[in-house]
Amino acid sequence: MTEYKFLKPLTFEHKGITLKNRVIIPPMTERMSFEDGVVTRDEIDYYSQRAGGAGMFITGTAGVNGEAKGFEGQLSIADDKFIPRLSELAAAMKRGGTKAIVQIFSAGRMTNSKILRGKQPVSASAIAAPRPGYETPRPLSNEEILQTIKDFGEATRRAIQAGFDGVEIHGANTYLIQQFFSPHSNRRDDDWGGSLVKRMKFPLAVVNEVNSMIEEYAKTPFILGYRISPEELENPGITLDDTLALIQALKQTKIDYLHVSQGDVWQTPLRDSSSNKIVNDVIKEAIDGAFPMIVVGGIQTPEEAEATASRYDMVAIGHELLWEPKWVQKVENGDEKSIRYQLSQSDLADLGITPTMLEMIGLTTGGINNIPFTMPYHG
Ligand SMILES: Cc1cc2nc3c(=O)[nH]c(=O)nc-3n(C[C@H](O)[C@H](O)[C@H](O)COP(=O)(O)O)c2cc1C
Known part of the structure; x- marks a missing residue:
């Protein structure tokens, strides 16, 4: 049973960092932080319980500045005061040789003035998210854009100082970085919007700033990942061709991996129902070996993980790891029969x-990237 490819190590060639296996715990906001974003004991316990098995463990997303927060109870990495508890979190996640990554983000228009305690949400342009009840954001000024890019860099410095093994830039799931890339939310006519190349400018500036902070502060090799959502359903919206162009641009940067956020690893193009190509195949071809990719979406069993890992590089397992924290250890020990496949109240x-985490899980059962979530849930 230890012949599974997903249990084999994987090395990030640029930096010579080796993951002990190819199972990744994807970012899952658990809404357990204190009101200001400080890590709580509950949070450390939750992460400790899931550490040690997977090759890499990514935190729920952490806000990089005062406008970044998207959910109550979300992690923050917006100030040095967060470093001591983030250090405890990193140490808990790294037990047993798992690499600990912190995902960094700003919610942009996907938050509201209640969560921001009276402040108006910000975005590329003053266009509300096309979902019921979302507020119209305020467009960031040129100076604020430059400051936000620096905030991602400062967040990276804090991640290094807290002892994480890397950061993942959250360029997916409709948050601020994706909002700059999207022709739906970005209607700017300055340097930061208009053409496809200009819509890429903010995401790439964030990547380059994060990389320069890594070069300045990291004393040992430090992982830089980037998460994308390949397509948007809105019109106008991000097309698969837009994403392939972004991938070509990311190949010119120093990222170590690309994380493709989808609700189903075998997803076919959302915007082109006549195509039966698998989006992850199209992306893999575009990457062309420049860096490894993580795929995610609906994986529960070792057989499903193996089918995925034998085709792509790394497989992330989200919901299933919520109710089966020892998934990897059970597979390694040949104890697959005892893997739990559903969440029970008890x-x-x-x-x-x-x-609060349960509420978050409930929200995600409504769909991620507009894809209905169908795993069993008995709450
Ligand atoms: C409770 C919960 C919180 C999530 N929070 C984040 C997040 O903070 N950042 C992110 O990029 N994705 C987030 N996701 C999406 C997951 O990373 C993952 O892509 C998704 O759950 C699909 O994988 P799965 O089918 O294996 O669960 C979240 C998902 C869940 C269930």
């Missing part, structure tokens, strides 16, 4: 799943 306390 297990919540043992699993360290708080009521």
